[in-house]
Amino acid sequence: MSLLEIKNLHVNVAGHEILKGIDLTVNAGEIHSIMGPNGSGKSTLAQVLSRREAYQVTEGQILFNGKDLLEMKPEEAACEGVFMAFQYPVEIPGIGNTYFLRSSLNAIRKYRGQDEMDAMDFLPMFREKLKLLEMDDKLVNRSVNEGFSGGEKKRNEILQMAILEPKLAILDETDSGLDIDALRIVAKGVNSMRSPERGMLLVTHYQRLLDYIVPDFVHVLVDGRIVRSGGPGLALELEEKGYGSMEAEARQTAPASA
């Protein structure tokens, strides 16, 4: 059984069809990269997988560990093991970072029938992960993402991922806006989480991220469809030729009605 199976997924946002039939299978232990130009539907795919309600699935199916993902609420998907690193992490004033993360971890543990973790057990683990992401201890006591720089927010997402240890991690343009130092740190955090039990989906616009996190598969998404799939070499080809050639190909192969 595959970790994630997406079959013929069609998604509408505000009456417009954004995804026009996506098929994708991710097995545990694999890293897939979804690349594509702006507006191709990359983020929509990530949002649907994390169960954002504003997206309307008109056709198709998503199975996560054999369960119907589209039947799940966002919190259920998270508890089942889906994690999305947000493109734009939300600032939540008044909720402490540590408290939030421990509540999140405990919600997931509870769902899985595990004991909740108290602050004494949680903090050492938290500090260790902070170190991995080279994050300042001061961030521990601040409100969730409040006053964080862009890079700190993205690192905070990976920190959450490192603590929650999901089965499927979706990184939605985590590399956008990062300088090379921050990118290295983020990549180090992500690479440390590569494991035979875990699948990852890297949604990105730029090939640069893939220099640091080498995927097993690359898919090119254009106008709501996957137009090419291949190995890591495909990303390099894209870097050389740009999305233009793929877009032209997509137009040729698309049904006449499109």
Place this chain on the structure above:
Amino acid sequence: MTTAIQNVENYLGSFTDFEKTASGRELPWLRTLRAEAFARFCETGFPTTHDEDWRFTNVSTIARAQFALEGKLASVNASELKKWRMEAAVAELVFVDGQFVRELSVMGNLADSISALSLKEEITNPGTFLEAHLGRYLNIQRDPFSAMNTAFAEDGAFVHVGRGTVLEAPIHLLFVSTTADAPRMVHPRNLLIFEKESQATVIEEYVSLGGGTVLCNSATELVAEENAAVSHYMIEREHVEAFNISTLRIQQDRNANVSSHSLLLGGGLVRNNVHPVLAGEGGECLINGLFVGDGKQHLDNYMHVEHAAPHCSSRQFYNGILDGHSHGVFHGRIVVHKDAQKTDAKQTNRNLLLSDDAQIDTKPQLEIYADDVKCTHGATIGQIEENALFYLRSRGIDEVSARRFLLRAFAGECVDRMKPGPAREHAENLIHDHILAVANHLPAKPKTKGKQTKRRLEEVK
């Protein structure tokens, strides 16, 4: 208006009876104070929504009811009060339907420089402070409810903290209302005096033991002398049929620092008047509040901050959470007198509307007669941030818990402004429990969808 006159007549009988038996009737000054206040009340009658100060709050249901003073004291068992007791309090004065009950109170072991007793006792055996302060600050000309309170002023709390005395633990004033078979009115009157360089915290808390039509019309005069540091809490937790009108009139001398914290969690129709006058240079005043409404609750906060001396600062922060068909009001009036140069006044009112039927009216009103001042104000009205809710849920936190998180964070802004200590803990626990209940009401999905009502009020200069 005819209705107003008819109703005032209804109070004439109550007042005539009251005058004959009230404690302190033999004190000429007190007799005059009451009589003049009653005359003023008769002149004005109840306010209507044509009155600018009462534009958003219709008190015609109060005006129409035939309220009477309670004759005999209801018997209340000490065990019934258990849930409202505050163990950390240094003294706990209990009032049942407005009357002080010594047997239910905890008088504490107070130093000689501190008095915490009933106003009635103080009136019966007056010290030097009573005549000098009682009725001296409250504006009975402008506010009919204050006039009515003064007319019937007899019982309540009398707190006096002597010069340089620092009181670490709070004084708890617990006002309990029992079941009312017929419409009952009570007019608690509190006089709180903090001498030079003293420091103390007083909590006024209003609760219900039973239902019925009750009007609690309280008034508190709080005097903070030079360099005194005072925290005052007003906590309204009565049942949802209760009418609660409260007025806190603060008189601040030079360099005095007063914090007023209001917590409106209960009551049907609630009017919370806070009126500080910064009368000496260098005074600082924090006016902090949280109101949480549901059902058909009407929670009105009327602030009137008067800067009467130079170099004073005032900060108003009120947060409102409104669910169901509740209606909130925030009226923030700042008056800067001619000589109050270098005034620094700030006002912020933030509101969360949790249902389509909840309503908030927020209105700043700045009257500035000095020319070198800093006055700012702002108001926001919004809903629970959908993005934040989704963010929390995407981390495994269920919807109800996520709402609870966000509501607590919003309410927590008010808690953060309270000085750490037992009073703050008390307030925090009450807020916490109340928010739990509010968060459990998930909004009806289709109603909120696709409707963005977040707007920022225009800034009025």
